[in-house]
């Protein structure tokens with residue numbers, strides 16, 4: 001069986017992303033039969049010039065406006081493997097869509113228009129990739145035909161952009177000169193660009209490495225549910241979840257956090273299969289325990305023989321904000337980390353970063369849409385998590401404002417519980433006694449699932 | 453893990469999130485191969501059980517074998533089957549081609565309208581009684597707020613833009629331009645009263661993946677997909693006036709996989725046999741915005 005890889009293409013609007021994707025599809029024969037001809041015919045009938053981008057713009061809306069609004073998943077095959085290309089919109093309006101697309105990717109192509117040069121979104125998008133921890137990056141310098149395939153211009157972009165990328169901790173695998181519309185350097189090398197002997201973009205894409213499952217790390221699993229389906233006399237009480245990292249064995253002693261309840265793994269359950277003795281990262285499993293413990297879904301399951309995650313109600317994080325309303329103090333948000341949901345308050349904004357110039361500003365009172373910031377947060381009850389350099393999937397979170405996911409972030413530092421921080425301001429209806437009582441209930445009776 | 457393992461694990465994750473987050477959860481069941489895989493994944497996610505109802509919109513024009521198969525499997529697998537139908541349109545003969553409306557209007561009435569009103573509980577729902585094998589009126593008329601649907605991104609343009617959790621407003625409308633962000637397995641699970649969320653566990657699967665998985669897991673599938681001697685089989689199932697079988701000699705799952713990989717269908721879109729996709733650009737897109745699956 002062939003492998004499958006998700007890659008995202010990002011870049012400033014009009015730099016040629018959709019054209020590149022259209023070309024890749026057409027030139028690798030990944031299009032449904034007749035599609036190319038059909039689109040060409042439609043163009044002729046409407047007497048507008050054919051664009052490879054039209055192949056993707058299946059939506060009525062997009063054809064009318066001529067820009068990519070939302071990310072589209074496109075399937076295509078190289079001789080080596082199968083890809084899902086995520087074509088992410090370049091317009092700043094649609095940054096949240098670009099982020100949604102990029103968050104699913106394992107590797108990225110950053111596209112820059114040689115004629116126009118490095119644009120604001122070339123930098124902002126790169127910064128987002130770095131925050132999303134996408135380390136494998138190829139830079140495609142497109143529209144080389146518009147600059148007469150001039151090597152000096154290519155080199156200039158390469159030098160400046162490499163400098164920027166290094167500052168944000170991205171080491172690009174390669175820079176490749178392209179003319180997507182003309183099909184140059186897409187599948188095979190070309191004679192048009194004499195000074196470039198390197199691989200084509202498709203060959204470069206095939207060099208992306210597939211990341212292995214994180215089995216060596218500490219075992220972590222956010223509990224998704226505790227099931228007891230009594231139908232047909234099934235009396236198993238199954239704790240279900242998908243392993244975030246590490247591995248778990250039958251017989252391991254486990255601890256649920258933050259409740260600190262412990263037990264031993266009696267069995268690992270997978271429907272339709274013999275119970276395995278071991279389960280690893282990314283597997284969707286269920287476990288039964290040798291003793292009855294009452295825990296909530298949303299607890300973080302860990303092994304007692306391994307280093308524990310952090311459990312606290314304060315942390316520092318890098319976040320990006322996508323909400324229409326700005327992120328403010330004195331307002332109750334919801335944190336979602338793994339399967340855990342808890343009330344969240346912004347305690348302090350340490351700095352706000354302009355992602356396209358890497359300039360920091362301090363003393364800010366709120367965080368606007370599309371800004372990136374370094375902040376201290378506080379939760380209404382303790383949360384268990386890891387830091388980004390420890391376990392990625394248990395350090396990433398989103399912030400919900402009202403009904404919508406409005407921000408995303410990664411935890412970079414765990415902080416101590418601060419008794420002097422006054423959260424009454426944010427929840428004026430709770431007295432100190434009530435808060436203490438709530439903490440005790442959350443700790444000792446998590447299955448009551450109280451939410452204040 | 454190979455890529456089918458990964459697809460499976462991710463779909464199970466989505467199903468379990470949906471089950472925890474939505475009190476009134478249902479799965480749409482079209483009887484086809486994608487729904488069948490979805491149902492199997494639900495059994496895997498919940499250790500042999502299917503802990504929510506399966507809703508089927510019966511247009512009364514489905515290939516009869518589909519209905520037989522649906523009822524039989526529901527009883528065998530102890531599925532809570534709920535059926536919805538646009539009885540008024542059927543009575544008034546607002547159908548195609550034997551009635552008074554065109555293809556698109558027929559789709560809108562028998563599928564979109566029926567779906568909207570069945571999900572919201574405005575129209576009667578009918579429930580399979582496992583003892584008698586008959587349908588009885590379902591007393592539960594609560595709105596389903598989470599609806600699991602087996603659409604795949606590779607099917608056609610508009611589906612390639614879907615989120616795993618996709619909000620629909622009161623009229624079932626889908627705002628493609630303003631979809632919620634979705635990152636790192638965090639989905640939109642909060643929604644305003646009156647709205648609902650469509651959940652798409654199969655988004656990343658291709659047609660080929662579906663068949664490979666059916667093969668690997670040995671999942672029973674409706675035989676309409678196979679050539680049973682006349683050199684024809686269905687590649688996609690729908691209403692009989694608008695779905696044509698394709699010429700093919702594939703007699704089992706393995707032969708279908710071979711045909712998709714290297715045979716004559718390697719580069720032909722799956723819905724090529726569905727007429728409603730062809731009428732002018734963006735027809736299916738238009739249907740989908742109105743809540744068509």
Ligand SMILES: Nc1nc2c(ncn2[C@@H]2O[C@H](COP(=O)(O)OP(=O)(O)O)[C@@H](O)[C@H]2O)c(=O)[nH]1
Nearest residue numbers: 013014015016017018019053143179180181182
């Ligand atoms: N001259 C030239 N134009 C190109 C090239 N690639 C794309 N374009 C044009 O640039 C415009 C924007 O391309 P598009 O792919 O829609 O950009 P996107 O917004 O990044 O997806 C279109 O008119 C393309 O034809 C290229 O290599 N050379």
